[in-house]
Amino acid sequence: MIKKIAFLVFSAAGLCLTSAVNADEQQEKFNQYVVELKAQALEKGYDQALIDQAFATVKFKKKVLKADKNQPEVKETLETYLPKRVPKWKVDRARKLYAENKTDLEKIAKEFGVQARFIVALWGLESNFGKIQGSFPVISSLVTLAFDGRRETMYKNQLWAALDILKQGHIDIENFKGSWAGAMGQTQFMPTSFMAYAVDYDKDGKKDIWQNQLDAFASIANYLKQAGWNDSLTWGRQVQLPESFANQYVLKRGTRSRKEWLTEWKVSERDLSQWQALGVRRVDGTDLPNVSVTAALVMPDDMNGRMYLAYDNYKALMHWNRSYYFATSVGFLSDQIGYPKI
Known part of the structure; x- marks a missing residue:
């Protein structure tokens, strides 16, 4: 012994x-x-x-x-992810900060062509409105x-x-x-993204995404604008599919290059009238909007999970972070701040 x-x-x-x-x-x-x-x-x-x-x-x-x-490999579904990423307190905080900064936000939104609610949503999800940098x-x-x-x-x-x-x-x-x-900062830009998209909005000689809220707002807006944002559209909407829906129409989750993903997007993309004809409906069962807008059908989980008709702005959110969960959470929070018409 x-x-x-x-x-x-x-x-x-x-x-x-x-x-x-x-x-x-x-x-x-x-x-x-x-x-x-x-x-x-x-x-x-x-x-x-x-x-x-x-x-x-x-x-x-x-x-x-x-x-x-x-990095944790927790098995998530959108049903478990969204309540954690967009809890009620974050929605309440987002609405409060939108109201407090409404003048500046809407001025920046107009200048860059990006709805203010998306600026606030990204700000909240990336850095908890600047608190966690x-x-x-x-x-x-x-x-x-x-x-x-x-x-x-x-x-x-x-x-x-x-x-x-x-x-x-x-x-x-x-x-x-x-x-x-x-x-880095309130926007959580990587250095190369900072060099490409950061904005000195108040013209003080510094692109200060750490302490300057105006620079942070404008930098988020500029990123989305440069990624192809269209402020006449929203990001997408949750939908329901008919039984035995052909899943070849669905843009599935998976690991591939952005170029490959964009190619698959083009294959899935159809006008809303075409999705309507295929039996796709709003999540409450009503008809899709009667407007000529193209969208791809996005499946964050599987055929039993949530489905979304994603508009071109979804591609801009995926340029920011190529994750269906992240892009959808940004859209979800933005809707809670102020729901879109289309």
């Missing part, structure tokens, strides 16, 4: 030593990777002072990799994820965009924080 205990103690000590050695090796490799990144940044034309400032406090973040590799240093998160190697090119591109954000003076390094994945 004594020998067995001694063996176990020795084994545990050996494991701790091995773990410490592995950690030291990993840190050494990370440090060398940072040196290489700094050299690449210099080759790309970034100023040495900016590089030194940006990388001065870079650290290997175990929590980032843990979050990346251990993340506390991870953006540069450290991106360097850690690039170092991990699984999506190195993607995260290096995000890193260069992050350096551009610092270079242009939109935020200082001390406050340059976001989610573990590098999503």
Whole structure:
């Protein structure tokens, strides 16, 4: 028994030593990777002072990799997802904040051609109306994820965009924080999205999606506008199908590229009159709107789950986040703020 205990103690000590050695090796490799990144940044034309400032406090973040590799795989359906993502308190908060910011929101909505309720819905779902923005240093998160190697090119591109954000003076390094994945501010833009869509709405020289609500609203609106938003349409509507409906018409959930998904969308897309002729009805059983609008039939779960006729604006929401659950939750919350006519 004594020998067995001694063996176990020795084994545990050996494991701790091995773990410490592995950690030291990993840190050494990370440090060398940072040196290489700094050299690449210099080759790309970034100023040495900016590089030194940006990388001065870079650290290997175990929590980032843990979050990346251990994302929960909970089996959800839209029936369980929507009540959690869009609870009553969030609807109430969205309506209250819409009313409080109505003048600014509707001014921005008019300028960008994006209904204000969708701006508020995205604001609420992405950052809980600006309250939850993340506390991870953006540069450290991106360097850690690039170092991990699984999506190195993607995260290096995000890193260069992050350096551009610092270079242009939109935020200082001390406050340059976001989610573990590098999503930032009230809009939760990744750095490349920031560079493409962020707006300095109040013309103070900074695209401040962290603290400036007007910049955040305008940046959300600009993203949707650039993604092809049409403010004469809503996003879609829940529908019911007739029995024995041919599921070849349905745009199913699955993993494929955006290009492939858009091709499938075109196959599913039909005018509302055609969906009406196929037996599709509003969820309450009444006829579809008598307007000439095309829509694709989206199936977030399976043939027994909720079905939606999705208009072109749904594609813009899927450009933001290619998830039926996310896009549908944005539409659902927007409807609770103010239900559309069409």
